[in-house]
Amino acid sequence: MISDNDYLSLKQWLEETRDVPLEAMDAFFNARIGDYEEHMSQWAAHYRWMAELIPDSTKTLLDIGCGTGLELDTIFARLPDLQVTGIDMAEEMLSKLREKHGNRNLTLIRDDYFRHPFGESVYDGVISFETLHHFPAETKTRLLEKICRALKPGGFYLECDYIASSQAIEDLVFTEAARRRERDRIPPDTFVHFDTPLTLEHEMDAMRDAGFSTVELVGFLPDDNHTAMIRGIK
């Protein structure tokens, strides 16, 4: 999985964008609502794959960072009666999701998923798609602990997300994130949009540390070694 080309092209992109100011997380996504779904269509096969992995017996599902619900488009096509709670901090993204699936059994919450209480043993499954690659491991583990508590015994957590293909890439993005945050005087508890993926090993360690009884790599799709599907079972 380690590729020098990934490192070099990322380094070049970071150089080219080095003076671009950071944007607050919700403002970033709200401002891009116009072409968001087209941009994300490169993950169409991953959305279908996630839907196939949801067990038929699932009745209640929590989607953290649901955005416009691209993963829910494929999941509702398979399981139309599913009871879904979606949480996202960007109102424009939620409005689009409401437009598409307002007729479903869907509760939408505009909030920060780190702060919002999820409850205890309430969901058969929790999913996240391309939302957790913005946070360091310790912050992620606290959230994953909350996800684990929110699952019923034996419940599943499915995560499909951007993975750093080497330790050098993980180090590079976290160093650059720290530089840009300091430059823009971003307070420590403020979320900005800047991708800081962990290596697969660190991502899976964060899930193990959160208390899942099993953590497994479901896999990567052919021709994409940056987007991993990982499953944790409570």
Ligand SMILES: C[S@@+](CC[C@H](N)C(=O)[O-])C[C@H]1O[C@@H](n2cnc3c(N)ncnc32)[C@H](O)[C@@H]1O
């Ligand atoms: C790349 S989008 C993915 C959205 C959707 N899962 C998809 O695949 O289309 C990331 C989403 O995570 C949301 N997000 C990021 N951090 C968040 C937080 N702390 N609380 C709630 N939502 C957050 C953003 O607002 C954005 O809608």
